Amino acid sequence: MSFTDRHLLGIEHLSPAAITEILDLAESYVTLNRGTAKHADALAGLTQVNMFFENSTRTQASFEIAGKRLGADVMNMSMQASSIKKGETLIDTAMTLNAMHPDLLVVRHPHSGAVDLLAQKVNCAVLNAGDGRHEHPTQALLDALTIRRAKGRLHRLSVAICGDIAHSRVARSNILLLNRMESRIRLIGPPTLVPGHFAELGAEIYDDMREGLEGADVVMMLRLQKERMDGGFIPSEREYFHRYGLDPEKLALAKPDAIVMHPGPMNRGVEIDGVLADDINRSVIQEQVEMGVAVRMAAMDLLARNMRAARSPEVMA
Numbered sequence: 001m002s003f004t005d006r007h008l009l010g011i012e013h014l015s016p017a018a019i020t021e022i023l024d025l026a027e028s029y030v031t032l033n034r035g036t037a038k039h040a041d042a043l044a045g046l047t048q049v050n051m052f053f054e055n056s057t058r059t060q061a062s063f064e065i066a067g068k069r070l071g072a073d074v075m076n077m078s079m080q081a082s083s084i085k086k087g088e089t090l091i092d093t094a095m096t097l098n099a100m101h102p103d104l105l106v107v108r109h110p111h112s113g114a115v116d117l118l119a120q121k122v123n124c125a126v127l128n129a130g131d132g133r134h135e136h137p138t139q140a141l142l143d144a145l146t147i148r149r150a151k152g153r154l155h156r157l158s159v160a161i162c163g164d165i166a167h168s169r170v171a172r173s174n175i176l177l178l179n180r181m182e183s184r185i186r187l188i189g190p191p192t193l194v195p196g197h198f199a200e201l202g203a204e205i206y207d208d209m210r211e212g213l214e215g216a217d218v219v220m221m222l223r224l225q226k227e228r229m230d231g232g233f234i235p236s237e238r239e240y241f242h243r244y245g246l247d248p249e250k251l252a253l254a255k256p257d258a259i260v261m262h263p264g265p266m267n268r269g270v271e272i273d274g275v276l277a278d279d280i281n282r283s284v285i286q287e288q289v290e291m292g293v294a295v296r297m298a299a300m301d302l303l304a305r306n307m308r309a310a311r312s313p314e315v316m317a
Protein backbone atom coordinates (compact mmCIF):
# COMPACT_ATOMS: atom_id res chain seq x y z
CA MET A 1 0.00 0.00 0.00
CA SER A 2 1.26 3.48 -0.85
CA PHE A 3 -1.42 5.49 0.98
CA THR A 4 -0.72 4.59 4.60
CA ASP A 5 -1.83 7.84 6.25
CA ARG A 6 -4.20 7.98 9.20
CA HIS A 7 -6.03 11.06 7.86
CA LEU A 8 -6.67 12.72 4.51
CA LEU A 9 -5.95 16.36 5.31
CA GLY A 10 -4.41 17.62 2.10
CA ILE A 11 -2.67 16.79 -1.17
CA GLU A 12 0.50 18.23 0.36
CA HIS A 13 1.02 14.95 2.26
CA LEU A 14 0.45 12.58 -0.70
CA SER A 15 3.09 10.95 -2.90
CA PRO A 16 2.41 10.29 -6.62
CA ALA A 17 2.08 6.57 -5.75
CA ALA A 18 -0.50 7.31 -3.04
CA ILE A 19 -2.49 9.54 -5.44
CA THR A 20 -2.40 6.79 -8.06
CA GLU A 21 -3.54 4.18 -5.53
CA ILE A 22 -6.58 6.28 -4.53
CA LEU A 23 -7.50 6.92 -8.18
CA ASP A 24 -7.08 3.25 -9.15
CA LEU A 25 -9.38 2.13 -6.35
CA ALA A 26 -11.85 4.89 -7.26
CA GLU A 27 -12.05 3.40 -10.78
CA SER A 28 -13.47 0.20 -9.31
CA TYR A 29 -16.07 2.25 -7.44
CA VAL A 30 -17.05 4.04 -10.66
CA THR A 31 -17.97 0.60 -12.02
CA LEU A 32 -19.87 -0.32 -8.84
CA ASN A 33 -21.77 3.00 -8.86
CA ARG A 34 -22.84 2.50 -12.46
CA GLY A 35 -24.35 -0.91 -11.67
CA THR A 36 -27.77 -1.68 -10.28
CA ALA A 37 -26.60 -3.01 -6.90
CA LYS A 38 -24.38 -0.25 -5.54
CA HIS A 39 -23.41 -1.74 -2.22
CA ALA A 40 -20.06 -2.95 -0.87
CA ASP A 41 -19.00 -3.58 2.72
CA ALA A 42 -15.64 -1.83 3.07
CA LEU A 43 -17.01 0.38 5.88
CA ALA A 44 -19.43 -2.13 7.44
CA GLY A 45 -19.70 -1.62 11.17
CA LEU A 46 -17.98 1.78 11.04
CA THR A 47 -19.52 5.11 12.01
CA GLN A 48 -19.00 8.14 9.76
CA VAL A 49 -19.87 11.63 11.02
CA ASN A 50 -20.10 14.54 8.57
CA MET A 51 -19.54 17.99 10.13
CA PHE A 52 -20.03 20.84 7.67
CA PHE A 53 -19.50 24.30 9.17
CA GLU A 54 -19.88 25.83 5.68
CA ASN A 55 -22.53 25.29 3.01
CA SER A 56 -22.09 22.41 0.56
CA THR A 57 -24.12 20.51 -1.98
CA ARG A 58 -21.69 18.25 -3.86
CA THR A 59 -19.16 17.40 -1.16
CA GLN A 60 -21.62 16.71 1.64
CA ALA A 61 -24.04 14.71 -0.52
CA SER A 62 -21.28 12.64 -2.10
CA PHE A 63 -19.60 11.83 1.25
CA GLU A 64 -22.97 10.72 2.59
CA ILE A 65 -23.72 8.56 -0.46
CA ALA A 66 -20.16 7.18 -0.44
CA GLY A 67 -20.39 6.13 3.21
CA LYS A 68 -23.81 4.55 2.81
CA ARG A 69 -22.78 2.62 -0.31
CA LEU A 70 -19.85 1.15 1.63
CA GLY A 71 -22.04 0.11 4.56
CA ALA A 72 -21.08 2.73 7.17
CA ASP A 73 -23.54 4.19 9.69
CA VAL A 74 -23.56 7.81 8.50
CA MET A 75 -24.60 10.78 10.61
CA ASN A 76 -24.84 14.29 9.20
CA MET A 77 -24.40 16.80 12.02
CA SER A 78 -26.62 19.84 11.58
CA MET A 79 -24.13 22.51 12.61
CA GLN A 80 -26.85 25.20 12.58
CA ALA A 81 -28.73 23.22 15.24
CA SER A 82 -25.64 22.15 17.23
CA SER A 83 -24.27 23.53 20.50
CA ILE A 84 -21.70 25.51 18.47
CA LYS A 85 -24.54 28.05 18.35
CA LYS A 86 -24.44 28.18 22.17
CA GLY A 87 -20.74 29.03 22.16
CA GLU A 88 -19.18 25.55 22.26
CA THR A 89 -15.78 25.54 20.56
CA LEU A 90 -14.83 23.42 17.54
CA ILE A 91 -12.46 21.34 19.68
CA ASP A 92 -15.03 20.76 22.46
CA THR A 93 -17.58 19.72 19.83
CA ALA A 94 -15.05 17.36 18.26
CA MET A 95 -14.06 15.88 21.64
CA THR A 96 -17.74 15.33 22.45
CA LEU A 97 -18.25 13.42 19.21
CA ASN A 98 -14.95 11.60 19.74
CA ALA A 99 -16.33 10.15 22.98
CA MET A 100 -19.06 8.46 20.90
CA HIS A 101 -16.35 6.46 19.03
CA PRO A 102 -16.80 7.53 15.41
CA ASP A 103 -14.38 5.94 12.92
CA LEU A 104 -14.43 8.59 10.19
CA LEU A 105 -14.94 12.32 10.66
CA VAL A 106 -15.56 14.39 7.52
CA VAL A 107 -15.07 18.10 8.23
CA ARG A 108 -15.55 21.31 6.27
CA HIS A 109 -14.62 24.52 8.05
CA PRO A 110 -14.22 28.18 6.98
CA HIS A 111 -10.82 28.54 8.70
CA SER A 112 -7.61 27.28 7.08
CA GLY A 113 -5.93 24.78 9.39
CA ALA A 114 -9.03 24.04 11.51
CA VAL A 115 -9.34 20.48 10.18
CA ASP A 116 -5.64 19.71 10.86
CA LEU A 117 -6.07 20.99 14.42
CA LEU A 118 -9.13 18.84 14.95
CA ALA A 119 -7.33 15.76 13.58
CA GLN A 120 -4.73 16.15 16.36
CA LYS A 121 -7.43 15.89 19.03
CA VAL A 122 -9.53 12.89 17.98
CA ASN A 123 -8.88 9.15 17.77
CA CYS A 124 -10.57 8.52 14.41
CA ALA A 125 -9.61 9.16 10.77
CA VAL A 126 -10.32 12.74 9.66
CA LEU A 127 -11.05 13.75 6.06
CA ASN A 128 -10.72 17.38 5.06
CA ALA A 129 -13.81 18.39 3.06
CA GLY A 130 -12.41 21.91 2.54
CA ASP A 131 -10.78 24.28 5.08
CA GLY A 132 -10.77 27.99 4.31
CA ARG A 133 -8.40 28.81 1.46
CA HIS A 134 -6.08 25.96 2.41
CA GLU A 135 -7.02 22.59 0.83
CA HIS A 136 -9.88 20.56 -0.62
CA PRO A 137 -8.07 17.26 -1.25
CA THR A 138 -11.00 15.12 -2.40
CA GLN A 139 -11.93 17.80 -4.97
CA ALA A 140 -8.42 17.68 -6.45
CA LEU A 141 -8.52 13.86 -6.48
CA LEU A 142 -11.88 13.77 -8.24
CA ASP A 143 -10.62 16.37 -10.71
CA ALA A 144 -7.55 14.20 -11.32
CA LEU A 145 -9.69 11.11 -11.90
CA THR A 146 -11.86 13.06 -14.37
CA ILE A 147 -8.77 14.31 -16.23
CA ARG A 148 -7.13 10.88 -16.27
CA ARG A 149 -10.28 9.30 -17.72
CA ALA A 150 -10.58 11.99 -20.40
CA LYS A 151 -6.88 12.27 -21.33
CA GLY A 152 -5.55 8.84 -20.38
CA ARG A 153 -2.80 10.28 -18.16
CA LEU A 154 -1.97 12.96 -15.59
CA HIS A 155 1.61 13.76 -16.67
CA ARG A 156 2.74 16.19 -19.38
CA LEU A 157 -0.63 17.91 -19.67
CA SER A 158 -1.13 21.64 -19.85
CA VAL A 159 -3.81 22.62 -17.35
CA ALA A 160 -5.20 26.16 -17.20
CA ILE A 161 -6.88 27.12 -13.91
CA CYS A 162 -8.79 30.37 -14.39
CA GLY A 163 -10.44 32.88 -12.11
CA ASP A 164 -10.31 33.51 -8.40
CA ILE A 165 -7.17 31.59 -7.46
CA ALA A 166 -6.41 33.77 -4.42
CA HIS A 167 -9.39 32.57 -2.37
CA SER A 168 -9.59 29.03 -3.72
CA ARG A 169 -8.68 25.88 -1.79
CA VAL A 170 -9.66 23.94 -4.94
CA ALA A 171 -6.95 25.74 -6.93
CA ARG A 172 -4.33 25.15 -4.25
CA SER A 173 -5.03 21.41 -3.97
CA ASN A 174 -5.14 21.04 -7.76
CA ILE A 175 -1.85 22.89 -8.20
CA LEU A 176 -0.18 20.62 -5.62
CA LEU A 177 -1.59 17.46 -7.20
CA LEU A 178 -0.95 18.32 -10.84
CA ASN A 179 2.56 19.47 -10.03
CA ARG A 180 3.26 16.21 -8.23
CA MET A 181 2.00 14.30 -11.27
CA GLU A 182 4.28 16.36 -13.57
CA SER A 183 1.75 18.42 -15.47
CA ARG A 184 2.23 22.06 -16.44
CA ILE A 185 -0.07 24.51 -14.63
CA ARG A 186 -1.07 27.96 -15.82
CA LEU A 187 -3.03 30.26 -13.55
CA ILE A 188 -5.11 32.88 -15.36
CA GLY A 189 -6.91 35.87 -13.87
CA PRO A 190 -6.55 39.52 -12.90
CA PRO A 191 -3.56 40.26 -10.61
CA THR A 192 -6.00 40.98 -7.75
CA LEU A 193 -7.16 37.34 -7.91
CA VAL A 194 -3.90 35.63 -8.93
CA PRO A 195 -1.16 36.82 -6.55
CA GLY A 196 2.41 36.44 -7.81
CA HIS A 197 3.42 34.17 -4.92
CA PHE A 198 1.48 31.30 -6.55
CA ALA A 199 4.46 31.00 -8.91
CA GLU A 200 6.32 29.52 -5.90
CA LEU A 201 3.98 26.51 -6.13
CA GLY A 202 5.34 25.82 -9.60
CA ALA A 203 2.70 27.52 -11.74
CA GLU A 204 2.96 30.04 -14.59
CA ILE A 205 0.82 33.17 -14.19
CA TYR A 206 -1.11 34.99 -16.92
CA ASP A 207 -3.48 37.95 -16.74
CA ASP A 208 -4.46 37.62 -20.39
CA MET A 209 -6.94 34.79 -20.92
CA ARG A 210 -6.03 34.45 -24.59
CA GLU A 211 -2.32 33.94 -23.88
CA GLY A 212 -2.93 31.60 -20.96
CA LEU A 213 -5.35 29.32 -22.79
CA GLU A 214 -3.14 28.80 -25.84
CA GLY A 215 -2.75 25.05 -26.42
CA ALA A 216 -4.23 23.98 -23.04
CA ASP A 217 -5.43 20.36 -22.63
CA VAL A 218 -7.65 21.17 -19.69
CA VAL A 219 -9.48 24.41 -18.82
CA MET A 220 -10.63 24.57 -15.21
CA MET A 221 -12.88 27.51 -14.32
CA LEU A 222 -13.37 28.78 -10.76
CA ARG A 223 -16.10 30.99 -9.35
CA LEU A 224 -15.49 34.28 -7.54
CA GLN A 225 -15.40 33.25 -3.86
CA LYS A 226 -17.27 36.29 -2.58
CA GLU A 227 -17.68 34.77 0.89
CA ARG A 228 -13.90 35.02 1.34
CA MET A 229 -13.44 38.48 -0.23
CA ASP A 230 -13.16 41.56 1.95
CA GLY A 231 -13.06 44.23 -0.73
CA GLY A 232 -13.56 45.01 -4.42
CA PHE A 233 -11.47 42.59 -6.47
CA ILE A 234 -13.13 43.19 -9.87
CA PRO A 235 -14.66 46.30 -11.46
CA SER A 236 -17.97 44.53 -12.32
CA GLU A 237 -19.20 41.00 -13.08
CA ARG A 238 -20.06 42.11 -16.61
CA GLU A 239 -16.53 43.28 -17.30
CA TYR A 240 -15.10 40.22 -15.54
CA PHE A 241 -17.05 37.91 -17.86
CA HIS A 242 -15.88 39.89 -20.86
CA ARG A 243 -12.20 39.52 -19.89
CA TYR A 244 -12.06 36.26 -17.96
CA GLY A 245 -15.32 34.40 -18.54
CA LEU A 246 -14.97 31.22 -20.61
CA ASP A 247 -16.97 31.34 -23.83
CA PRO A 248 -16.61 29.39 -27.11
CA GLU A 249 -14.38 32.12 -28.63
CA LYS A 250 -11.81 31.98 -25.82
CA LEU A 251 -12.02 28.17 -25.57
CA ALA A 252 -11.08 27.99 -29.28
CA LEU A 253 -7.53 29.04 -28.24
CA ALA A 254 -7.07 25.86 -26.23
CA LYS A 255 -6.47 22.49 -27.92
CA PRO A 256 -9.43 21.35 -30.06
CA ASP A 257 -10.03 18.45 -27.65
CA ALA A 258 -9.54 20.49 -24.47
CA ILE A 259 -12.00 19.62 -21.73
CA VAL A 260 -13.86 22.20 -19.64
CA MET A 261 -14.05 21.68 -15.88
CA HIS A 262 -15.67 23.50 -12.96
CA PRO A 263 -15.79 22.27 -9.33
CA GLY A 264 -19.15 23.97 -8.79
CA PRO A 265 -21.15 25.78 -7.69
CA MET A 266 -21.13 27.69 -11.00
CA ASN A 267 -22.10 31.29 -11.60
CA ARG A 268 -23.27 31.18 -15.20
CA GLY A 269 -22.53 34.34 -17.12
CA VAL A 270 -19.84 35.39 -14.59
CA GLU A 271 -16.95 32.92 -14.99
CA ILE A 272 -18.48 30.62 -17.59
CA ASP A 273 -20.95 30.80 -20.46
CA GLY A 274 -24.01 28.72 -19.54
CA VAL A 275 -24.33 27.00 -22.93
CA LEU A 276 -20.66 25.97 -22.85
CA ALA A 277 -21.05 24.58 -19.33
CA ASP A 278 -23.82 22.30 -20.63
CA ASP A 279 -22.01 21.27 -23.85
CA ILE A 280 -21.44 17.54 -23.33
CA ASN A 281 -18.83 17.53 -26.12
CA ARG A 282 -16.54 19.82 -24.10
CA SER A 283 -17.76 20.04 -20.53
CA VAL A 284 -17.01 17.26 -18.01
CA ILE A 285 -18.65 19.08 -15.11
CA GLN A 286 -21.27 16.39 -14.49
CA GLU A 287 -18.60 13.69 -14.71
CA GLN A 288 -16.65 15.54 -12.00
CA VAL A 289 -19.68 15.19 -9.73
CA GLU A 290 -19.91 11.46 -10.53
CA MET A 291 -16.19 10.95 -9.83
CA GLY A 292 -16.66 12.71 -6.50
CA VAL A 293 -18.63 9.79 -5.09
CA ALA A 294 -16.11 7.20 -6.33
CA VAL A 295 -13.08 9.11 -5.03
CA ARG A 296 -14.66 9.61 -1.60
CA MET A 297 -15.51 5.90 -1.44
CA ALA A 298 -11.89 5.06 -2.28
CA ALA A 299 -10.45 7.53 0.25
CA MET A 300 -12.63 6.25 3.10
CA ASP A 301 -12.03 2.61 2.12
CA LEU A 302 -8.23 3.11 2.26
CA LEU A 303 -8.39 5.05 5.54
CA ALA A 304 -10.48 2.23 7.05
CA ARG A 305 -7.87 -0.32 5.89
CA ASN A 306 -5.12 1.78 7.47
CA MET A 307 -7.12 2.04 10.68
CA ARG A 308 -7.66 -1.74 10.83
CA ALA A 309 -3.97 -2.38 10.10
CA ALA A 310 -2.95 -0.04 12.93
CA ARG A 311 -5.32 -1.84 15.33
CA SER A 312 -4.23 -5.35 14.32
CA PRO A 313 -2.59 -7.50 17.06
CA GLU A 314 0.78 -7.62 15.22
CA VAL A 315 1.04 -3.84 15.23
CA MET A 316 -0.05 -3.60 18.87
CA ALA A 317 2.47 -6.26 20.02
Ligand code: CP
Binds near residue numbers: 060
Ligand atom coordinates in the same frame (compact mmCIF):
# COMPACT_ATOMS: atom_id res chain seq x y z
N1 CP B 1 -16.98 21.69 -5.22
C1 CP B 1 -17.51 21.80 -4.00
O1 CP B 1 -16.84 21.73 -2.98
O2 CP B 1 -18.87 22.01 -4.02
P1 CP B 1 -19.77 22.15 -2.72
O3 CP B 1 -19.41 23.45 -2.05
O4 CP B 1 -21.20 22.16 -3.24
O5 CP B 1 -19.52 20.99 -1.82
